[in-house]
Amino acid sequence: MTAQETMPPFSQLDIAPTAALILGLQLPEQDGRPIDFAVAWGCKNVALIIIDSLGYDLLMWLLPTLENMRALSIAGQLLSITAVSNHTTPAIASILCGLLPEHHGIFDKAGAKESRIKSLPEIAAASGQKCAVIMEQNGADVYQGLIEIVHGIPDSIPSRDFDREACRMTCQALLERPRLLVSYFIGIDKSIHLGLGWEGIREAALLIDRCIGETVGTANDETLFIICGDHPIHAGPLKRTREPYHVAMILARGNAQK
Numbered sequence: 336m337t338a339q340e341t342m343p344p345f346s347q348l349d350i351a352p353t354a355a356l357i358l359g360l361q362l363p364e365q366d367g368r369p370i371d372f373a374v375a376w377g378c379k380n381v382a383l384i385i386i387d388s389l390g391y392d393l394l395m396w397l398l399p400t401l402e403n404m405r406a407l408s409i410a411g412q413l414l415s416i417t418a419v420s421n422h423t424t425p426a427i428a429s430i431l432c433g434l435l436p437e438h439h440g441i442f443d444k445a446g447a448k449e450s451r452i453k454s455l456p457e458i459a460a461a462s463g464q465k466c467a468v469i470m471e472q473n474g475a476d477v478y479q480g481l482i483e484i485v486h487g488i489p490d491s492i493p494s495r496d497f498d499r500e501a502c503r504m505t506c507q508a509l510l511e512r513p514r515l516l517v518s519y520f521i522g523i524d525k526s527i528h529l530g531l532g533w534e535g536i537r538e539a540a541l542l543i544d545r546c547i548g549e550t551v552g553t554a555n556d557e558t559l560f561i562i563c564g565d566h567p568i569h570a571g572p573l574k575r576t577r578e579p580y581h582v583a584m585i586l587a588r589g590n591a592q593k
């Protein structure tokens with residue numbers, strides 16, 4: 336029996352409550368609950384890596400070729416978790432605040448700018464914790480002036496360049512030892528939407544996997560990595576046309592030599 340079968344089903348809504356508990360923060364409201372076994376690992380910092388379109392079925396198909404994510408799944412835990420939305424913006428908002436889309440009300444980029452709902456990076460920064468956010472420009476703009484390290488990357492550049500830049504910025508930010516880091520990779524999703532086929536998806540995933548390896552190797556074992564998808568893929572044979580939507584989540588610790 337796998338660990339997954341013995342555990343209650345988890346959701347994207349559990350990510351913010353888990354990170355909050357590790358960081359010693361209180362979320363004003365939450366629809367999820369902390370993932371106890373991950374909290375029990377005793378980490379002090381959290382690195383949340385969101386991979387656009389990393390559905391669970393897709394990761395299972397890719398995993399034999401993804402050296403780093405496979406190793407992390409074995410050293411840590413790979414879970415299939417419920418996705419709260421089939422769209423990027425509301426899903427990422429739920430990941431970052433622990434509320435259902437109908438409770439946070441953020442459905443597009445404009446909504447994210449106007450929202451008064453506090454997300455985890457803002458709550459952590461307000462209580463004096465060093466935070467880093469690396470994501471596409473519009474998403475990053477929301478955090479300008481609110482948290483210490485903000486890097487926006489234009490999503491108009493080729494996705495390969497975007498992910499390389501995200502990787503470089505993430506490793507650089509981790510060297511500053513933030514309590515909370517949020518980073519975002521787009522290559523898999525872009526390959527799907529550009530119709531690049533399975534080879535294109537695999538190539539994008541291999542680049543992200545190398546980035547994950549570098550990133551995890553930059554942080555020590557006091558950092559809990561939460562690597563997750565925002566929604567299942569939107570096209571191709573692995574596309575899900577109805578609920579429940581599931582995405583992959585890998586929980587693992589950093590492995591840098593202290």
Ligand SMILES: [Zn+2]
Pocket residue numbers: 387388422423424524565566
């Ligand atoms: Zn997405």
